[in-house]
Amino acid sequence: MFRNVFSKSMFFIFLTVLVASLAGCRATTRDYSPDDVVHYDEGYDFSDKNAIVDYLVSSLVSKPPLVSRYDRPVMIVYGVANRTSEHIETSGITDDIRMKILQSGKARFVNKVQRDNIAEETAYQYGGNVSPETRLQRARQIGAEYMLSGTLRSIKKKQPKQVRLKKKTLQYYSLTLELTDLQSGLIEWTDNAEIVRESSKPFIGW
Amino acid sequence: MTRSSGTNRQHRIFVRWICFLLMGAGLALCGCTSSNLTLARNAFYSGDVVMASQALDEPEKVGSRDRLLYFMEKGTILHYGGDYEGSAAIFLQAAALITEQEVISATRQAASMVTTEWLTKYKGEYVERLFVHTFQMMNYLLLGKHESALVEAKQALEVYDTYPEACDGDYFTRALIAHCFEALDEINGAYIEYKKLAELMGNPAPVADKLCQLANRLGFYDEVEHFSQFLPDKNEEKRERPIGERLIFLSRGRAPVKIPHDIILPESIRFSFSTYENRGGYFPGPEIPPLPGIGTRTRVTTDVGKVLRASLDQRLARIIAKETARVVAKEAIANNINDSGVESLVRIAFFLMEVPDTRCWETLPGTLTLIREPVFPGDNEQAADGPDNPDRFYRYFSIRN
Numbered sequence: 001m002f003r004n005v006f007s008k009s010m011f012f013i014f015l016t017v018l019v020a021s022l023a024g025c026r027a028t029t030r031d032y033s034p035d036d037v038v039h040y041d042e043g044y045d046f047s048d049k050n051a052i053v054d055y056l057v058s059s060l061v062s063k064p065p066l067v068s069r070y071d072r073p074v075m076i077v078y079g080v081a082n083r084t085s086e087h088i089e090t091s092g093i094t095d096d097i098r099m100k101i102l103q104s105g106k107a108r109f110v111n112k113v114q115r116d117n118i119a120e121e122t123a124y125q126y127g128g129n130v131s132p133e134t135r136l137q138r139a140r141q142i143g144a145e146y147m148l149s150g151t152l153r154s155i156k157k158k159q160p161k162q163v164r165l166k167k168k169t170l171q172y173y174s175l176t177l178e179l180t181d182l183q184s185g186l187i188e189w190t191d192n193a194e195i196v197r198e199s200s201k202p203f204i205g206w
Numbered sequence: 207m208t209r210s211s212g213t214n215r216q217h218r219i220f221v222r223w224i225c226f227l228l229m230g231a232g233l234a235l236c237g238c239t240s241s242n243l244t245l246a247r248n249a250f251y252s253g254d255v256v257m258a259s260q261a262l263d264e265p266e267k268v269g270s271r272d273r274l275l276y277f278m279e280k281g282t283i284l285h286y287g288g289d290y291e292g293s294a295a296i297f298l299q300a301a302a303l304i305t306e307q308e309v310i311s312a313t314r315q316a317a318s319m320v321t322t323e324w325l326t327k328y329k330g331e332y333v334e335r336l337f338v339h340t341f342q343m344m345n346y347l348l349l350g351k352h353e354s355a356l357v358e359a360k361q362a363l364e365v366y367d368t369y370p371e372a373c374d375g376d377y378f379t380r381a382l383i384a385h386c387f388e389a390l391d392e393i394n395g396a397y398i399e400y401k402k403l404a405e406l407m408g409n410p411a412p413v414a415d416k417l418c419q420l421a422n423r424l425g426f427y428d429e430v431e432h433f434s435q436f437l438p439d440k441n442e443e444k445r446e447r448p449i450g451e452r453l454i455f456l457s458r459g460r461a462p463v464k465i466p467h468d469i470i471l472p473e474s475i476r477f478s479f480s481t482y483e484n485r486g487g488y489f490p491g492p493e494i495p496p497l498p499g500i501g502t503r504t505r506v507t508t509d510v511g512k513v514l515r516a517s518l519d520q521r522l523a524r525i526i527a528k529e530t531a532r533v534v535a536k537e538a539i540a541n542n543i544n545d546s547g548v549e550s551l552v553r554i555a556f557f558l559m560e561v562p563d564t565r566c567w568e569t570l571p572g573t574l575t576l577i578r579e580p581v582f583p584g585d586n587e588q589a590a591d592g593p594d595n596p597d598r599f600y601r602y603f604s605i606r607n
Contacts, residue, residue, distance in 0.1 A: 081353065081390075082353050082357065083356070083392075084357065084360075085357060085360035085361050085364065086357060087298070087354060087357050156364075167308075201308075201309065202309060203308075203309065203310055204309065204310045204312050
């Protein structure tokens with residue numbers, strides 16, 4: 001009965017489809033270098049972050065005021081405001097910028113994020129358990145001379161509705177960073193990094 | 207000869223078995239909402255948010271076709287249960303799934319052409335996709351994460367732009383978007399959204415004070431003059447600058463649900479569709495007393511049922527086209543079967559499988575109202591205290607009856 005209903009050719013077609021469908025189910029992993037450029041879609045990703053950080057740090061350390069300063073001025077990071085339409089953790093950008101500037105030896109940073117913990121540790125040391133000789137001294141912290149801040153913006157443009165099989169999206173990102181002299185309130189340096197990317201997505205899939 | 211007739215008989219038996227199997231599979235899919243979804247909805251409306259949340263503790267408890275509904279219902283339940291962080295995490299997954307499901311599945315669409323619409327993955331009505339961002343904005347504002355709320359506001363604007371006819375009646379979400387811009391001092395964006403809202407409502411009075419304030423800051427003095435005529439009390443004595451603003455997200459009643467309807471034509475043609483119908487019941491809602499001495503409370507309300515109906519109407523032409531194509535396809539298949547017994551069986555199966563898709567987001571409220579009132583120094587400060595950081599200018603509350 002089996003032979004009568006399913007001819008040999010039908011059986012082979014069935015077998016081919018089965019093998020083809022199972023072939024795509026194998027889980028795979030692949031390592032990338034953080035320096036590789038990898039984009040899955042038009043959205044912001046780690047490759048964009050690396051490109052933006054490299055460009056802006058290079059600009060900051062090679063232009064005034066930092067290029068002419070050899071006393072490693074103290075800076076404080078006031079974060080990058082996210083004004084895009086995506087949930088982006090901008091602290092990753094500022095952490096990398098701070099790390100690269102520190103590694104360049106052109107500036108030092110006040111640890112704003114750890115201020116509460118520093119205050120807590122100071123209070124502990126003055127709580128009676130720490131010997132006066134090893135206790136840290138109060139009012140010895142360094143005040144920042146410059147403030148680093150910025151804004152990440154994006155503009156997204158979708159292809160207008162028409163008969164087609166793919167949908168194209170154009171995405172623009174711009175990160176503007178600025179260095180403000182805290183004493184004078186003047187912006188001493190500013191630059192921006194831009195990324196424009198087009199991607200297309202099919203309307204129909206399996 | 208004998209062998210040939212035996213083979214034909216075996217073939218017919220085999221085809222009948224295949225028909226039974228297909229019928230069983232098709233009928234199993236028709237009109238089936240996951241029992242966990244039903245349990246969660248019932249528990250939610252009986253006031254047991256914990257049980258409702260437990261019924262949806264894992265996505266696998268709901269079929270993959272209803273995964274979006276799982277995220278929508280669970281996100282809502284967590285929001286009204288006060289777990290704004292959990293709700294935000296769930297709605298993020300809902301938004302990601304909506305984007306993922308924009309790609310039309312050829313296999314599911316083809317299968318649904320000869321079976322039932324329940325075979326396809328639920329993509330959400332256009333305005334339901336907007337409400338995902340509405341709840342996200344409320345969650346992030348209640349958590350004091352204004353930057354994330356603005357991200358959601360921008361995503362909501364994309365939905366408005368894509369489906370304007372379906373979504374423009376949702377005034378509440380537009381008011382929230384304007385507030386998200388305003389809270390981060392993006393006053394140009396805020397002004398544009400308040401102005402659009404005033405145009406869509408046809409009456410600028412509920413947002414006239416905001417339009418006057420922002421137009422003044424932007425230097426649009428002719429606009430200040432224009433909108434000041436809509437202020438509730440122009441002669442009110444000028445008071446000192448408010449120290450804060452209280453925003454209440456008031457949700458009342460239950461949104462309508464989809465009800466199936468049929469048109470039966472001889473010989474076995476069944477044409478089915480669904481419409482949004484009210485669930486009845488009276489919801490007086492909690493009265494939110496205004497703060498003492500405040501006369502400038504404003505309200506912006508969305509009739510959720512109205513926008514859901516408008517959203518379904520937007521898909522009407524597409525629904526009718528697909529329904530007609532399905533009826534034609536089923537009729538063609540049935541007519542091409544030579545065996546009268548099998549044909550009857552197939553016709554019965556097709557008839558029973560023709561069940562309209564009544565899946566919808568059932569924990570949505572009937573109305574959503576945004577109440578705003580300024581807080582002045584003095585006795586009102588206590589009344590403005592809320593779950594938010596007390597240092598902030600804005601205090602947020604989400605209330606549901």
